[in-house]
Amino acid sequence: MSTMLLCGGRLVQDGCITLCDILLDGQAVEKILPPHSGAAADTVYDLDGLYVSAGFIDIHVHGGGGHDFMDGTPEAYRGASALHLRHGTTAMLPTTLAATKEELLRSFAVFEACGGGFADGAKLLGLHIEGPYIAKSQCGAQDPRFIRNPDPAEYNALLNACPHILRWTAAPELPGAPEMGRALMRRGVLPSIGHSEADSDTVRAAVSCGFRHVTHLYSAMSTIVRKAGFRHAGIVESAYLYEELTSELIADGCHLPASLLQMAYRLIGPRRLVLVTDAMRGAGRIKGESILGSLENGQRVILEDGVAKMPDRTAFAGSICTADRLVRTMVTLAGASLPDAVRMITETPARVLGLDGRFGRVAPGRAADLAVFDHTIRIAMVLKDGAVCFDERNERKEPIL
Numbered sequence: 372m373s374t375m376l377l378c379g380g381r382l383v384q385d386g387c388i389t390l391c392d393i394l395l396d397g398q399a400v401e402k403i404l405p406p407h408s409g410a411a412a413d414t415v416y417d418l419d420g421l422y423v424s425a426g427f428i429d430i431h432v433h434g435g436g437g438h439d440f441m442d443g444t445p446e447a448y449r450g451a452s453a454l455h456l457r458h459g460t461t462a463m464l465p466t467t468l469a470a471t472k473e474e475l476l477r478s479f480a481v482f483e484a485c486g487g488g489f490a491d492g493a494k495l496l497g498l499h500i501e502g503p504y505i506a507k508s509q510c511g512a513q514d515p516r517f518i519r520n521p522d523p524a525e526y527n528a529l530l531n532a533c534p535h536i537l538r539w540t541a542a543p544e545l546p547g548a549p550e551m552g553r554a555l556m557r558r559g560v561l562p563s564i565g566h567s568e569a570d571s572d573t574v575r576a577a578v579s580c581g582f583r584h585v586t587h588l589y590s591a592m593s594t595i596v597r598k599a600g601f602r603h604a605g606i607v608e609s610a611y612l613y614e615e616l617t618s619e620l621i622a623d624g625c626h627l628p629a630s631l632l633q634m635a636y637r638l639i640g641p642r643r644l645v646l647v648t649d650a651m652r653g654a655g656r657i658k659g660e661s662i663l664g665s666l667e668n669g670q671r672v673i674l675e676d677g678v679a680k681m682p683d684r685t686a687f688a689g690s691i692c693t694a695d696r697l698v699r700t701m702v703t704l705a706g707a708s709l710p711d712a713v714r715m716i717t718e719t720p721a722r723v724l725g726l727d728g729r730f731g732r733v734a735p736g737r738a739a740d741l742a743v744f745d746h747t748i749r750i751a752m753v754l755k756d757g758a759v760c761f762d763e764r765n766e767r768k769e770p771i772l
Contacts, residue, residue: 372396372397373397373413373414374394374395374396374397374401374411374412374413374414375394375395375412375413375414375415375416375739375757376392376393376394376395376408376410376411376412376414376415376416377392377393377394377395377416377418377423377741377743378392378406378407378408378415378416378417378418379392379406379407379417379418379419379420380392380393380418380420380421380422380423380743381418381420381421381422381423382403382422382423382424382733383422383423383424383709383710383713384424384425384710384713384732384733385710386708386710386711386714387710388422388709388710390406390420391403391404391405391406392404392405392406392407392408392410393423393733393741394410394412395412395739395754395757396757397757398738398739398756398757398758399735399736399737399738399739399757400733400734400735400736400737400738400739401735402735403733403734403735416752416759418743421743421744421745421751421752422709422743422744422745422746423733423741423742423743423744424713424717424733424741424742424744425461425713425717425718425730425731425732425733425737425740425741425742426459426460426461426462426717426730426740426741426742426753426754426755427458427459427460427461427462427694427695427698427716427717427742428460428461428462428463428496428716428717428720428721428724428730428731429455429460429462429463429464429493429647429648429650429694429716429720430463430464430499430537430538430619430645430647430720430723430724431464431466431499431501431586431587431619431647431648431649432451432455432460432463432464432465432466432647432648432649432650433465433466433467433468433649433650433651433652433663433689434447434451434650434651434652434654435450435451435454435455435648435650435651435652435653435654435655435693436450436451436453436454436652436654436655437450437652437653437655437656437661438450438451438454438652439451439651439652439662439663439664439665439666439669440465440466440467440478440482441467441468441470441474441478441664441665441668441669442478442665442666443474443477443478443480443481443665444481445481445484445485447481448465448481448482448485448489448492448495449485449489449491449492451465451492451652451654452465452488452489452492452493452495453489453491453492453493454654454655454693455492455493455648455650455654455693455694456491456492456493456753456755456760456761457750457753457761458693458694458695458696458750459693459694459695459698459742459744459750459753460493460693460694461493461494461740461741461742461753461754461755462493462494462495462496462730462740463493463494463495463496464495464496464497464498464499464537464538464724465478465482465495465498465499466498466499466500466501466649467498467499467500467501467502468501468502468513468514468517468663468664469501469502469503469505469510469513469514469517469518470502470503470514470517470664470665470668471517471668472525472528472529474665474667474668475500475529476529476532479498479529479532479533480532482495482498482533482535483533483535490760491760493755494740494755496537496724496726496730497535497536497537497538497724498533498535498536498537499536499537499538499539499540500529500536500538500539500540501513501539501540501565501566501586502517502518502540502541502566503517503518503519504518504519504520504521504526504541504542504545504548504551505518505540505541505542505545505565505566505567506518506542506544506545506566506567506568508568509542509566509567509568509591509592509593510566510591511566511590511591511686511687511688512663512670512672512679512681512686512687512688512689513566514664514668514670517668520545520546520547521541521545521546521547521548521550521551522547523547523550523551523554526539526551526554527554530554530555530558530560536560537560537561537724538560538561538562538563538584538724539551539555539560539561539562539563540563540564540565540566540586541562541563541564541565541567542564542565542566542567542568542569543562543564543567543569543573543574543576543577543580543582544567544568544569544570544573548577548580549576549577549580550580552577552580552581552582553580553581555581556580556581559725561583561584561723561724561725562577562580562581562582562583562584563582563583563584563585563586564577564582564584564585564586564592564606564616565585565586565587565591565592566586566591566592567591567592567593567606568592568593568605569592569593569605569606569609570593570596570603570604570605571603571604571605571606571608571609571612572603574606574609574613574616575609575613578613578615578616582616583615583616583617583723584616584617584618584619584645584723585606585609585610585616585617585618585619586619587619587620587621587626587647587649588607588610588618588619588620588627588635589607589626589627589631590621590626590627590649590687592605592606592607593605593606593607594606594607594608595607595608610639611638611639614643616643617643617644617645617719617723618635618639618643618644618645619644619645619646619647620632620635620644620645620646620647620715621647621648621649621690621692622646622696622697622700622701622704622705623648623677623678623690623691623692623696623697623700624677624696624700624704625676625677625678625687625690626649626678626687626690629704629705632700632701632704632705633704633705633706635705636701636705636706636707636711641707641711641712641714641715641719642714642719643719644715644719645715645716645719645720645723646694646697646698646701646712646715646716646720647697647720648690648692648693648694648696648697649689649690650689650690650691650692650693651663651672651679651688651689651690651691653672653674653679653689653691654690654691654692654693655691655693656674656691657674657677657691658674658675659673659674660672660673660674661673661674661679663679663688663689670688672688672689674691677691677692678690678691679691694716695742695744695748695749695750696748697712697716698712698713698716698748699747699748701715702748717730717731717732718731718732719731738756739754739755739756739757740754740755740756741753741754749763750763751763
């Protein structure tokens with residue numbers, strides 16, 4: 372096996388930034404050494420003070436580069452995962468939308484055939500199923516034609532068809548949702564609360580049924596409401612209140628203003644916050660038209676102002692951001708330290724998925740999945756399993772969003 376030395380980089384991990392060398396042996400990290408150690412290696416890269424971290428992990432992403440996972444083709448899976456790899460994402464959960472059972476099964480079949488990913492794309496860790504068991508009143512950009520209540524026959528058939536489903540977003544107030552949560556928990560699937568009108572009492576009950584995560588905090592969910600004059604907390608408040616819950620943020624600088632990003636960072640904190648792109652097929656583009664969902668049944672959307680919008684411009688239709696932009700936004704708008712921002716896209720998502728024994732950290736024996744970037748969080752190099760998959764010196768530079 373060949374060895375590689377990344378010399379003079381600044382490792383972003385464990386709440387600090389440490390100047391060091393990183394020695395790779397084949398697909399794994401071999402050692403973390405003092406800076407400019409002079410260790411022997413077949414290949415040496417001088418990082419010259421660039422930052423290096425574990426590769427980014429995106430646990431909620433629908434597509435990118437002109438592709439959507441709901442297209443249900445190998446080309447879509449490859450194209451979307453390749454776009455995000457170039458922006459630091461070395462592992463992801465392809466995410467589906469509310470759709471017919473047949474469309475979901477088609478996408479599942481392609482995922483299974485992909486065998487964990489492509490050489491030029493991010494690793495495909497498993498699937499995230501978003502919908503179709505969500506509240507129509509909180510459907511957001513999801514097509515209400517395909518929204519329905521949980522059906523044990525259907526969701527068990529979907530689970531049987533794809534053993535690599537890792538998380539499922541549903542509205543816990545729907546009939547049958549508690550039973551679904553327990554069924555998912557028995558199979559090792561993370562039930563997530565999202566696109567929901569649940570109040571805090573319903574959220575508390577959902578936690579006991581296995582729900583442990585909140586899908587895109589603040590987006591498509593309940594907050595304080597009055598019932599017969601009395602105020603009731605919603606999902607937003609529950610995310611802050613219940614320590615059992617982790618939450619994800621679409622930190623693209625559009626979905627949430629600086630004030631809400633700051634509040635979540637300060638009061639929930641990097642141990643319970645995950646950064647996600649929620650990117651649709653328009654990720655990697657700045658403006659124009661695109662389609663949310665499959666080419667067959669998707670909805671037309673507009674790309675402008677750094678985000679995807681519904682045609683009437685009254686609501687967002689998913690993000691067009693990449694993971695490096697998430698980190699940049701948390702540092703510049705939320706006031707997060709760089710180590711905390713990186714933790715929310717590496718260690719925390721790995722732990723949320725129960726994969727922290729394999730991913731999310733740079734450590735001896737771990738897969739050599741690394742992101743290298745400058746002080747603006749522009750990606751300079753990406754390594755996956757010890758191989759350089761992207762080197763900005765050989766690529767055309769793109770506008771920073």
